[in-house]
Amino acid sequence: MDRRAVLKYSLLGLTASSLGMGSLQSIVKAAEGNGKKPSWGYTGAAGPESWGELSDEFAICSTGTSQSPINLTSAVDADLTSLSFDYQDTFLAIVNNGHTIQANYEPGSTLQLDGQSFELKQFHFHAPSEHIENGVPTAMEVHFVHQNPDTGALAVIGVFLKEGRLNQALQPIWSRMPKTTGGQKTLDTGFNASSLLPGDASQFYRYYGSLTTPPCSEVVNWIVMKEPISVSRIQVARFIQAIGERNARPVQSLNRRFLLD
Template sequence: MMNRILNPLSMAALAMPFLLALQPAMASDPAPVADKAKVTVSPAPSSDDEMSKALTNKISKGSGDIVIRTSDLPVGGSAPATKESKSKPAVKALAKPAEKESHAHHWSYFDGPEGPENWGNLSKDNLACLKGKSQSPININIDRAVKAQLNPIEFIYRPSPLSIIDNGHTVMVNYGEGSNLMVDGRQYRLIQFHFHKPSEEAINGERTDMVAHLVHQHHDGSLAVVAVLMSTIKPASSRKFWWGDDSIKENAFINTLWNNVPLVKGKTETPGVMIDINQMLPADKNYFTYMGSLTTPPCSENVLWLVLKNPIYVSEDQVKNFDRMYPMNARPLQPRGDRLVKETKDR
């Protein structure tokens, strides 16, 4: 009888050490999983701090290659939690102005449904063309420009392999990396340059034969455009001498470009020729400056404009050659409004 009563208690007593012995073993089962997780997380190959330091070092080297590209992101490009990954969509959005000549909605420079007056109606992306308050180009009235001691533009250009395309709106050259300009302590990388006939900007109501627009981008995505006026007419002081004359001869740099324009629109040619954009800058680099926009859809604003006061000279034949491709590809002048235009004082 006593054995039957004590038997369950003794069974429980006997089971207790067994259960206690089991608990450490059960607690230790998850350990391999925890260790495995620890091994996976601990290396942290691309932390935010490391990414930030890498980009800062890249910029501080002054190599000119400072625009944030996919190469600045970790290999694989996923890393959804990193700051750079979060900013990737913004980088794509900012890249559009640099490739502003290519758009899904067809537009033209001539009157009609696709002309400048209707650019803003072609797409909601082009709303600034219609509603913007700081549009380009404008007429620069010298008498109303504020004369100021502006910092000189520092052109830090190097030669580049020629990459040229006729994109259906203009002739455009995509420039190689490593060429920059400095304006008020900000560095902009030269992305591309292209041409308009006649010049889009006017000085005292007059447009020159053509203009080259040099498009630059800061690493934050903001744009700066240098306008290099092109003329077939030298100043009135020009005169002939008995040993010859100083009439305008063909511009060698422009000849190189026109000789290599692709036969097919939309096709990029890389003929293995080196070019140097410094050859397209005038000796006198005084300038006008104002805040404006892109002159083609989507007409994005907050673009820094730097219009060189002195033109470069090209021959009439060179202008006629461009005319055979694009007789007119200049946007109409836009209201200046209350915008401030500054002009460098003659040095």
């Protein structure tokens, strides 16, 4: 079995399997965005430092013990089951929800993890990266949000985007990126999310954490790829033009014990 890099908390917090299906469905809905005017943001009085005070529903953003994102550091080798992707070509609904550019995926694409099947629901972007590696962020990060249709458990894959050459796989999405909040466009030429995965998907960090947006629920099985993909300076600038200067939650510096490669 391949050796992987793994991160775990000494306090894992609440795992996805301990929640009811209804609760998890509401969490996924919140993560995907509902098109309403945002009640939280990344700057000012509604910024990340205040999320926990904005609503009782968001309280765990301040009080949680397994919050994400984190600084990926101090890991140990571990034998983990490999990831198996079965992503299909699909149309995309590309949405500017005021917090990010999100691409909603049609049913039928899955990730196999720990003997479970997780369906890809959507992927979205952050600039700069939310996770950082050994204290260093990258230009952007993409999150692929998956849900087990039977248990409601969540698995999110994070991929770093490092500034460099133009990323051709991003161009169909970028060319249809809505410029204003609430805007939505359709990519109907067929898109496969595997085009945004690194060439080597066998090396990754893994830990249990939270959503990186309100309600910050601690129910996420995180897999963050070690190998980045590229993004050009122009592509980063185009994203910032649509979303704003920053849409990344700061690293959460709580007391944790890490295991790493």
